[in-house]
Amino acid sequence: MTSFICPHCKAFSTFSVVWLDNSRQAGPTSSTRHGASRCNNPSCSKVIGGYVHQSSGEVNDWWPRHVGGKEFPDVPEHIASTADEAHQSLSIGAHRGAIALARAVVEATAKDHGITKGMLDKKIDEMAKQGVISDAMKDAAHEIRFAGNEVAHADLAEEPITKEDAEEVLALMDAILTRVYQEPAQVARVRQRREERRGGE
Ligand SMILES: [Zn+2]
Missing domain, CATH: 1.20.120 (Four Helix Bundle (Hemerythrin (Met), subunit A))
Incomplete structure (x- = not known):
């Protein structure tokens, strides 16, 4: 299981594989594939794309890295x-x-x-x-x-x-x-x- 800061909700989160392209190798090693993983923070549940290890589901690289929002803490x-x-x-x-x-x-x-x-x-x-x-x-x-x-x-x-x-x-x-x-x-x-x-x- 991979944990990192989710680019969508900014929480330190784990990710579950929701889709894996097993038709071909993609990414840095022969065991990585293109995949989509869902943030396990229930108030987020957004999906990121990435290179996913085909058996462990570990995310090796992902995108987007940053979703370019901006916070305004004192604004309603x-x-x-x-x-x-x-x-x-x-x-x-x-x-x-x-x-x-x-x-x-x-x-x-x-x-x-x-x-x-x-x-x-x-x-x-x-x-x-x-x-x-x-x-x-x-x-x-x-x-x-x-x-x-x-x-x-x-x-x-x-x-x-x-x-x-x-x-x-x-x-x-x-x-x-x-x-x-x-x-x-x-x-x-x-x-x-x-x-x-x-x-x-
Ligand atoms: Zn999230």
């Missing part, structure tokens, strides 16, 4: 998981999917602050008005919205969306989440620790 779970999925999409070359999800993250951030009325452009302006985001972040949010609209209306997207385009849009999304959620939480933690050190002073 439903927004963080959408942002993570945007990064996962980018990591497999799903550029339009990544941008569409980034747009959804902006919309969800507005809703999380009680801004639910109107189209996304109005919601972004309202977030800036209420001080949820700065003017610079407002411009970033509008750029994400424009990119998302381009993706949604494929007839407008005559130029293909490149990896660089998607990376830049996700960088703007990350900046918004950092400013709105991550930095205030970080400040609060530093302040709390300082106050604890001061004791009853």
